[in-house]
Amino acid sequence: MAEPMNAEGAGAGSGTGAGAGPVALRISPLAHLAARMHTAAVTGPRGVTLTEWPFRTMVNLRVDPVSEAADRVEKSLGAPLPRQCGHTTASGPHTVLWLGPDEWLVLSQAEGTDGTAVAAELRAALGADPGSVVDVSANRTTLELSGPAARQVLEKGCPLDLHPRAFGPGHAVSTTVGPVAAPLWQVDDVPTYRLLPRSSFADYLARWLIDAMSEYRGPELP
Numbered sequence: 001m002a003e004p005m006n007a008e009g010a011g012a013g014s015g016t017g018a019g020a021g022p023v024a025l026r027i028s029p030l031a032h033l034a035a036r037m038h039t040a041a042v043t044g045p046r047g048v049t050l051t052e053w054p055f056r057t058m059v060n061l062r063v064d065p066v067s068e069a070a071d072r073v074e075k076s077l078g079a080p081l082p083r084q085c086g087h088t089t090a091s092g093p094h095t096v097l098w099l100g101p102d103e104w105l106v107l108s109q110a111e112g113t114d115g116t117a118v119a120a121e122l123r124a125a126l127g128a129d130p131g132s133v134v135d136v137s138a139n140r141t142t143l144e145l146s147g148p149a150a151r152q153v154l155e156k157g158c159p160l161d162l163h164p165r166a167f168g169p170g171h172a173v174s175t176t177v178g179p180v181a182a183p184l185w186q187v188d189d190v191p192t193y194r195l196l197p198r199s200s201f202a203d204y205l206a207r208w209l210i211d212a213m214s215e216y217r218g219p220e221l222p
Contacts, residue, residue, distance in 0.1 A: 026054075026055065028052060028054030028055065028141060029052075029054065029141045029199040029202040029203070030052040030054070030141060030143075030202050030203065030206050031052075031054075032203075033052075033203065033206050033207070033210075034052065036210060037050045037051060037052065037206065037210065040210045040213050040214070042147070042149065042213060042216045042217050045148055046148060046149045046216040046220060047147040047148055047149060047216070048145065048146070048147035048148070048149040048150050048153055048213050048216055049144075049145070049146050049147055050143065050144070050145055050206065050209050050210065050213065051143070051144045051146075052141060052142065052143055052144075052202075052206070053141075053142040053143075053144055053194075054141050054142070055137070056107060056108075056109065056137065056141075056142050057106075057107065057108040057109070057118050057135075057137050058105060058106070058107055058108075058135075058136050058137045058139070058140055058196070059105070059106040059108070059118050059119045059122060059133060059134065059135055059136065059137075060099075060103070060104075060105055060106075060132070060133070060134045060136045061073065061081075061096075061103070061104045061105070061106055061122060061131070061132070061133055062102055062103050062104075062131050062132045062133075063081075063102060063126060063129070063130075063131035063132075064102060064129075064130065064131065065081055065083060065101070065102060067129060067130075068129070069125070069126050069127060069129035069130075069131055072125040072126070072127070073122060073125045073126060075125070076121050076122060076124075076125040077091060077094050077096065077106065077122075078091035078092055078094065079091035079094055079096055081096060081098075081104055082096060082097070082098040082104070083098070084098065085098055085173065086098065086167075086171045086172065086173050087170075087171070087172075088170050088171070088172050088185065093108050093109045094106060094107070094108050094118075095107045095108075095185075097172040097183060097185060098172070099174065099183075105136075105183065105196075106118065106122065116135055118135075119133050119134070119135040138199070139198060139199065140182075140196045140197060140198055140199060141196070141197065141199055141202050142194055142195070142196055143194065143195045143196075143197065143202070143205065143206060143209070144187075144192060144193070144194050144195075145192070145193045145194075145195065145209060146190055146191070146192035146193070147190065148190075149213075149216045150190070150191050150192065150193055151163075151191055151193075152216075153209065153212045153213055153216070154177060154184075154193060156212045157176075157177050157178040157208065157212065158175055158176065158177045158184070159175065159176065160173065160175050160184070162186075164189070167186060168186060168189065169186050169187060169188050169189050169191075170186070171185070171186050172184065172185035172186070177195060177205060177208070177209075178204075178205065178208040179204075180197055180201045180204060180205040180208070181197075181201075182195045182196050182197040182198075182201075182205065183195070183196045184196075
């Protein structure tokens, strides 16, 4: 897995150099826990890893889903807006998470773009119609929990039924893990989950997950 980043395009050990702009000087919300998350990784049949993916583009979108503005937004994204709780849609670098009947979270991994650019495109699509587009990239970070034991780790503090019969790849909902509220998105059937906590709660959630992972270092009890 790639080295966690503390600046756009620069690893944790990279120098910024003279004249570095504010983007190059950013520190991720969990940069101080990168070594602990790496050390907490468990391998084998009960394996689980925890990684931060900071500085991901996140844009909050509100629009009437049956309006012409929604049609324009969908064309801009190249993906339909999901219409049901728990559903997501994706196209190219964009993934759209359902947050409410008229609210979505747009995640983007478009290379060379930032939240400002994505938000500007969506605002242009919204035009003068009712709705809102807000770049919330700095409001949250992304934690990725992956491995055979990832579901069991989450089940220690998440009230959702995460069994594959009820929750699988492409599902995303707002929930709590421990005492921390965060959108939870299952990416694949490894399983890999991404949690999107607010930056101010990320430290607590990461430490909670590290503690919850620790038992999987030992053998499974009969």
